[in-house]
Amino acid sequence: MTGPTPRTIAEHVAATLARVCPLEVVDVRLDADDVLGLVLARDVVAATPVPAFDNSAMDGYAVRQGDLPDDGTEVTLPVLADARPGHPVGVVGAISGPTRPGSEDESGQRSRPQRSGVVRIMTGAPLPDGFDAVVPVERTSTGRFVAGRPTTERTVTLGRQHRDHVRRAGTDVGVGAVLARAGAAMIPGLVAVAAAAGVTTVPVHRRPRVAVISTGSELAALGTTAPGTIPDSNSLMLAALARAAGADVVRVGAVPDDARALASALDSVVGMKSAGLEPSRPADFIPTTDLVVTSGGVSAGASDVVREVLAAGSAQEVDVAAVAMRPGRPQALAAWRGVPWIAVPGNPVSAFVSFTLFARPAVRRLAGRRGLPADRTARVARGWSSPPGAEQVLPVITGPDGVSPAARDGHHLSALPAADALAIVPAGVTEVAAGDEVAVRPLGEAT
Incomplete structure (x- = not known):
């Protein structure tokens, strides 16, 4: 294996994204528990109008405006029926009483005479046939309705209003309207x-499945202790980051600095071996994982097990890089049994930064997202120093006065809970002063 390839952050992002593509398209029911966060593969269009029918926008009385004087003079009319949501009223006026003559339609047929009157109607109920407006109850002699009480008023006094208080069918969304784009x-x-x-x-892209493995013989499972060990925070952190990015996650936890153990762990998460075949080539596996992310073992130390496995020849498309960034310089890309593999450093802040810059865009692309998360420019409230010759990626807090380091030493793990963004400082800048403008990548952005 040759030495690391020198690379900028942007170049390593491009190299990472070149290894993944949007996942297959599936049709998911709108009422499925996991539909949120899935990315549309095609435009979604309305099948029915919204509202689906003319309905009342107010509690009150449906009227025929022809029954009401144009000048607003109030009249007293009989209450003919009661309309409530889910209980539409058909043609009203069959009962005896004063009627208005019917009108002729285009064929010369005269419509049925309609009785003058109103229909007591609640918000959302379909407007009865032949009625064209609603008078709110508070603008009538009734004054208000009492919940649960049936119709008691036989007549009501009301007048023409400036608005009809009717939600017309399709006025919000018409049939065929695009609700959301791919x-x-x-x-x-x-x-x-x-x-x-x-x-x-x-129609959405399938949710990505991401496997997370941390490496290091010094790592102990949550809640366990032994001399010389430290808690395995990395696999928990990376699993949480992957879920926040919209993926389903398989977390293996810590694997010791042993090449066989790491290879076995990789085999366990990338797929199932086809019956009767040795796992000697990618075709022998049925993929069940779309991306593997490991932490640790990518530097130049004697215990760097990821570098050892990458050099052994079982991995494909190996690309070891030295990204000119602080923290997170050592990075690696590969494929294991044909599944893309992103290897990030083991330092927790380096792993956090590396996942955000490289793995999160990969998860986005797998999920069908288009483009990259957009950085924004922010003013610096409290300055800091930056190492020469490398882009600095610093956890920061955004506030009304601008951004500030999330901790006294931004590269300490304690900076991460407070940080809501990463500031990215160009390689040629060694001092960031208050009032400067700096590129900021929000951490809270979804996939």
């Missing part, structure tokens, strides 16, 4: 409008 993520608001518009399934 590449958009399913969010609660989109679920709501799609359901209202008659959509039952959405």
